[in-house]
Amino acid sequence: MVFKRLLGSLGVGGPTVDTVLDPGAARPGGTLSGRIHLVGGTADHDVEHVALELVARVETEHEGGGPGGEGEGVLTFGRQVVAGAFRLAAGEETSLPFTVALPWETPVTELHGQPLGIVLGVRTELAVAGARDKGDLDPLSVAPLPAQEAVLEALGQLGFGFRSADLEPGRIGGTGQKLPFYQEIELTPPPRYAHQAAEIELTFLAVPDALEVVLEADKRGGPFSDGHDALSRFTVPHEGPAGPQDWSALVDGWIQELVEHRASYGSHAVYGHDSGYGGHDPGYGGHGGHEAGHSGGGTGTGAALAAGAAGIAGGMVAAEVVDEVGDFFEDAAEDEDGEYDGYAAED
Structure with missing residues (x-):
């Protein structure tokens, strides 16, 4: 699933960006690779830099959240500039390869290909003439060590x-x-x-x-x-x-x-x-102190742990989990200010 949209903060006729991650799940402490495809707008633009941010959906406890004051926010946990200044001509198409190191504590999102309900993403930032747009957001899959x-x-x-x-x-x-x-x-x-x-x-x-x-x-x-x-x-x-x-x-x-x-x-x-x-x-901040059944849902909305020679088997994953992840990224991609639910992206 890849989201591509017009870079709204750069105005109509601005460049577009499409980030494509290499196939397969990454691993904590490993590398994430792919390519960033840029298409120039109706005029030439001086690109100051292209950066990638690692973001995660994190549970929050604040007023205005869900039941019990709980809600969700997006927190940046890594950032890397993958390209410096260059000129992007009108209508020009270019592709930038990248390799980004993942923190060792990067959360696991899947087990044997079955989603666990954890939502991570890679957000692309394109800075042009003092304006920054973080419009391209792609799901990140991480398998366990x-x-x-x-x-x-x-x-x-x-x-x-x-x-x-x-x-x-x-x-x-x-x-x-x-x-x-x-x-x-x-x-x-x-x-x-x-x-x-x-x-x-x-x-x-x-x-x-x-x-x-x-x-x-x-x-x-x-x-x-x-x-x-x-x-x-x-x-x-x-x-x-x-x-x-x-x-x-x-x-x-x-x-x-x-x-x-x-x-x-x-x-x-x-x-x-x-x-x-x-x-x-x-x-x-502690460990625990909250009720079960947060974003991962209950036994009907996550992967199943099963006894037997196979250990944890890839269980049935309810459709609402997949839909929930897709909706999250679609909503984030449509947000034009680069900030979500009280968490500002870190520079």
């Missing part, structure tokens, strides 16, 4: 089910998080853990040589006690001979640690763990 996929596969084999996925603003305390938001994947526990946790929330924070896995349990309360959240952090290498041989056993151990122990934060190392109690750090 091998270690991320292995963790998800293990959870599927252990019987966890997919509930929803969204992007939350803020930072998780005690982690090395870099981006101003984090991805949260909400899972339903299998029967063996259902009496201990109503829900498990999963966040991946990748760095060049390892993957930090943050797990939070919405713990059930007993007849004489209140429920509370428990949080644990674990670190594993991305892949290779140092990687675990039995991911299911490893992840199952993480879950047991999460629901059974209440140790304070300590140092974390590869195959080690940091376990916390409370799960919410007000100074960093």
Whole structure:
């Protein structure tokens, strides 16, 4: 799906831009490549620069949002100038190749080709004679890293089910998080853990040589006690001979640690763990503290986690998720001021 429109801020007869991403899903920490096709308008134009922005739809909590004050905004999490100054003649057609590095914490949007309800995009900015237009916006698909996929596969084999996925603003305390938001994947526990946790929330924070896995349990309360959240952090290498041989056993151990122990934060190392109690750090925006069922929807609007040899199987994705993503980009492409829902694009 590619959106192309007249660059409104440059006036009638201005240049047009069409950005086409190379086929296939990108990966966190990898590169994104493609070409930007420009067509000159009715007059010559001096292009100051062409830039690409990485944008994400992020959950917000503010007045004027949906139920409970929740809404959505678009946040820029990366920007790169891909072409400097040049002259674009009237009617001239030119194509600019580009390669952009993705942050290691880039959220995952799909699993085995099945959308998770996370919306990322690449927005093209063309600056001409002091005017900037951010009119071309293209969906960005990101597949998991091998270690991320292995963790998800293990959870599927252990019987966890997919509930929803969204992007939350803020930072998780005690982690090395870099981006101003984090991805949260909400899972339903299998029967063996259902009496201990109503829900498990999963966040991946990748760095060049390892993957930090943050797990939070919405713990059930007993007849004489209140429920509370428990949080644990674990670190594993991305892949290779140092990687675990039995991911299911490893992840199952993480879950047991999460629901059974209440140790304070300590140092974390590869195959080690940091376990916390409370799960919410007000100074960093926290992890959790919101209701399930955000933009990813419920079990009927996301990919399905299924137990079995295949781990997480590509489940049925409801048509409304696909429509929702398309509507989001169409609405954003029609917005002429380059700002969306209270988030201004960063320069």
